[in-house]
Amino acid sequence: MSEAPKPDGQAVERFRIVMLPHLDAAYGFARWLTRDPIEAQDVAQEAMLRALRYFHAFRGEEARPWLLRIVRNTWTDMRTRRSLEKVPLDEADDVVEPGPDPEQSALAGDRRREIARALAALPEEVREVLVLREIEELSYKQIAAVLDQPIGTVMSRLSRAREKLAVALGGRLGKE
Amino acid sequence: MDCPTCEAMVEPYLDGELPAGESVRFEAALEACPDCRGKLDRLRGLRSLIRELPAERAPDLMRARLERELRAAIPAAAPLVESAPSPTPGSAATPSPRLWSRRSAMAASLLVALGAGWVGGRYTGQDGSRETDELLAGYLRVGLGDRPVDVASSDQHTVKPWFAGRIDYAPPVYDLTSAGFPLLGGRLDVLEGRRIAVLVYRRNQHRLALSLWPATASGDTAPVVSEQDGFAIARWRHAGFELRAIGDIAPKDMSVFAASIDKAMEAGK
Numbered sequence: 001m002s003e004a005p006k007p008d009g010q011a012v013e014r015f016r017i018v019m020l021p022h023l024d025a026a027y028g029f030a031r032w033l034t035r036d037p038i039e040a041q042d043v044a045q046e047a048m049l050r051a052l053r054y055f056h057a058f059r060g061e062e063a064r065p066w067l068l069r070i071v072r073n074t075w076t077d078m079r080t081r082r083s084l085e086k087v088p089l090d091e092a093d094d095v096v097e098p099g100p101d102p103e104q105s106a107l108a109g110d111r112r113r114e115i116a117r118a119l120a121a122l123p124e125e126v127r128e129v130l131v132l133r134e135i136e137e138l139s140y141k142q143i144a145a146v147l148d149q150p151i152g153t154v155m156s157r158l159s160r161a162r163e164k165l166a167v168a169l170g171g172r173l174g175k176e
Numbered sequence: 177m178d179c180p181t182c183e184a185m186v187e188p189y190l191d192g193e194l195p196a197g198e199s200v201r202f203e204a205a206l207e208a209c210p211d212c213r214g215k216l217d218r219l220r221g222l223r224s225l226i227r228e229l230p231a232e233r234a235p236d237l238m239r240a241r242l243e244r245e246l247r248a249a250i251p252a253a254a255p256l257v258e259s260a261p262s263p264t265p266g267s268a269a270t271p272s273p274r275l276w277s278r279r280s281a282m283a284a285s286l287l288v289a290l291g292a293g294w295v296g297g298r299y300t301g302q303d304g305s306r307e308t309d310e311l312l313a314g315y316l317r318v319g320l321g322d323r324p325v326d327v328a329s330s331d332q333h334t335v336k337p338w339f340a341g342r343i344d345y346a347p348p349v350y351d352l353t354s355a356g357f358p359l360l361g362g363r364l365d366v367l368e369g370r371r372i373a374v375l376v377y378r379r380n381q382h383r384l385a386l387s388l389w390p391a392t393a394s395g396d397t398a399p400v401v402s403e404q405d406g407f408a409i410a411r412w413r414h415a416g417f418e419l420r421a422i423g424d425i426a427p428k429d430m431s432v433f434a435a436s437i438d439k440a441m442e443a444g445k
Contacts, residue, residue: 028232041238134226
């Protein structure tokens with residue numbers, strides 16, 4: 001693989017205009033992937049830098065799916081790297097502790113917290129599809145591009161995700 | 177249309193993925209199929225629950241780190257000349273030099289919509305640059321056009337009392353217009369968990385933020401000016417205060433600024 005050309009000032013400027021507006025989306029997606037606000041920052045930041053590095057290969061397709069795909073790949077790589085390194089557990093700060101974080105507790109009401117918890121508890125394979133569809137509001141085709149999967153797979157995972165979430169939130173949905 | 181066919185279309189319909197003709201057929205079939213109607217209702221309910229979740233915003237400390245990286249990615253500092261209109265993406269126009277101020281204004285504009293929340297409270301820089309990150313993040317908030325200062329005044333007798341009751345010390349406030357750094361006002365910020373006073377000055381079209389708080393160590397130190405990614409940062413201790421100044425100005429101008437502050441502090445003793 002050839003070395004990516006170093007971005008010049010003009011490329012960086014274009015990158016700001018095209019990609020930076022999607023930083024919130026990148027971070028938000030990373031939040032749902034990592035389920036940790038600090039780790040999400042690392043993933044999103046690393047993804048933005050990768051996106052800058054590969055920006056020369058961006059051909060004016062839709063920016064958000066392009067970026068979210070990089071976010072997902074970055075997360076996959078970081079996780080792989082970490083499991084290879086076998087990070088010792090006594091590095092307690094790096095261990096994701098499930099539980100309320102400042103943002104979560106700031107969410108208005110139990111209801112949202114419950115929804116967030118149920119969504120976060122879904123297996124990653126279906127969680128990411130549901131987040132891309134319902135939160136990022138991507139189309140099937142865009143989701144397929146982010147995940148590098150056929151549309152049929154996207155549809156079946158989405159269906160499973162909804163089923164699982166509906167079960168988890170049964171009480172909330174049951175009320176007519 | 178039989179029910180299994182109909183049922184398979186519920187989700188694509190909900191997701192707006194059915195071609196127009198299919199949608200019409202589906203809607204007609206739905207009339208006769210209470211099960212699928214119920215399923216559609218439940219899915220809509222689920223969707224509205226998910227969409228109640230507030231949108232995530234990237235923390236501003238992370239934006240500041242990213243901003244540093246983007247600046248570092250540019251090979252050389254752009255010369256300070258007025259820029260040509262931005263070339264349209266994809267055009268073969270020659271690279272246009274940009275004003276630093278313009279660049280930081282763009283960066284800053286990204287911060288406009290952010291609240292003051294310090295989501296990255298647990299974050300510590302791996303290279304001990306957390307203070308720099310926080311100064312930079314604070315500076316980018318100052319750089320934004322919206323509300324650079326909490327109290328806007330070039331009058332030190334207005335700015336100084338404003339801090340009373342807001343922080344637990346009285347920062348010395350001096351207008352440095354005569355030295356070429358008019359005072360724009362003051363604001364509060366948080367540095368390493370502590371509420372501090374920030375004074376905002378102007379140098380031509382650029383802004384400087386001076387953060388200061390009571391020193392715990394004694395003795396004055398001379399200002400040390402460093403340049404980082406297009407920002408000049410000065411660090412020093414004088415007359416019992418720790419001082420940090422940051423701005424998108426030349427390092428030599430920053431040295432002049434720091435010396436002017438020292439002089440004013442001496443005169444004000």
